[in-house]
Amino acid sequence: MRFVLALLATLLVGTALGLAATRWTASNRQGFSAEQAGPWIAWPKAGTSEAEPYARAFQARTGYVPLGGGDGVALFALSDSDGRPLEGNCAYDVGGAVPAARFWTLEAFSPRGRPVAGPLGRLGFTSAEVMHDAAGHFMVAVSPQVRPGNWLQVATPGRFVLVLRLYETVLSASAFSLEADALPAITRGACR
Amino acid sequence: MIFALPFFLGAVLIAVMVHLASLLALPGFATNDAYARLGRNAPIDQVAALTQAQIAALDLPFYDRSFETAVCKYDLSAGVLRLRAPSPDTMLLVTLIARGGNVYFSVSDRAAIKGLVEVLVGTDAQIEQIEASDKDDEVLGELRVRAPKPQGVALIRVFAPDETSKARAAEEAAQASCQIETL
Structure with missing residues (x-):
């Protein structure tokens, strides 16, 4: 009797753990075969027919639409260039070089992917509207309080994610290599 | 122990x-993947333009709001899908998503011929049937795509680089068309 009960418990516990693991990864992990450079992470194959099972499960569960392989690359930053998580009560300078692309956009989201724009209503910047310096570099100030120049207001008490999307870029899903120097740096300023 | x-x-x-x-x-x-969300209130085999408010209500995570969006929910059981989208002033992305959420094809306006992106979507059997009746010297004006599943949704997105270009981009996205052609 004790043996049968233990067998049943084993089956139940194993099944519950397996399902819980699936639920957690499908809700939280875009995939495991990520490419990283500095603070930026990309899953270049997520929007191709070669997408890994974890990427497919994430898309099926969350409704995320990845960029198609030829369309470009989405780079996610969960932390600044020093590795500290991006916090809604801190000011950040995001700037530097951007790999060659037809267009790019920079937007801020909650960790679940909802916009965290402030009352100003701006959801992000595009390459066409951001102000550049003479060398072609740009600087976007991401902060809760007003800043001069390109200002992206973030209104969230918690953590947030920056997404840099490069459309029709020199980086491609098949020959993908990222270098931190070629991507914008994320520098933390004052925190409240 | x-x-x-x-x-x-x-x-x-x-x-x-x-x-x-x-x-x-x-x-x-x-039941809540991109196909289900985008197709929830969409008519079948027709292009439906979505406003920014409608896009926000769909709650698609990490969706790039710099685009104006139209969708075409399709079902290939009655025939192949012919999708046409004109090249906009900025950039056009056509993305095909199978039921279950997988992006299986994407193309931009770089593939346009005479200002039009034309995609023919069919199942393996349908595309083979079309290819069998092709004439050798014919020049194709369309891209042929094999869909992994008969049901899916096409996402037609036009880039709006700033606030003033949103209305124009929305008009351009709405100009796309999709129809089922019986074989």
Whole structure:
């Protein structure tokens, strides 16, 4: 009797753990075969027919639409260039070089992917509207309080994610290599 | 303790197997993937333009709001889908998503011929039937795509680089068309 009960418990516990693991990864992990450079992470194959099972499960569960392989690359930053998580009560300078692309956009989201724009209503910047310096570099100030120049207001008490999307870029899903120097740096300023 | 060890290892083994099996099966049971969300109120085999408010209500995570969007929910059981989208002033992305959420094809306005992106979507059998009746010297004006599943949704997005270009981009996205052609 004790043996049968233990067998049943084993089956139940194993099944519950397996399902819980699936639920957690499908809700939280875009995939495991990520490419990283500095603070930026990309899953270049997520929007191709070669997408890994974890990427497919994430898309099926969350409704995320990845960029198609030829369309470009989405780079996610969960932390600044020093590795500290991006916090809604801190000011950040995001700037530097951007790999060659037809267009790019920079937007801020909650960790679940909802916009965290402030009352100003701006959801992000595009390459066409951001102000550049003479060398072609740009600087976007991401902060809760007003800043001069390109200002992206973030209104969230918690953590947030920056997404840099490069459309029709020199980086491609098949020959993908990222270098931190070629991507914008994320520098933390004052925190409240 | 010795009695418990095989059960512990058994539970771990079962957990790994259940995790992998459920992970692979998940897209087949998805009820809230991009196909389901984008197609929820969309007419079938027709292009429907979505406003920014409608896009926000769909709650698609990490969706790039710099685009104006139109969708075409399709079902290939009656025939192949012909999708046409004119090249906009800025950039056009056509993305095909199968039921279950997988992006299986995407193309931009770089593939346009005479200002028009034309995509013919069919199942394996349908595309083979079309190819069998092709004439050798014919020049194709369309891109032919094999859909992994008969149901899916086409996402037609036009880039609006700033506030003033949003209205124009929305008009351009709405100019796309899709129709089912019986073979």
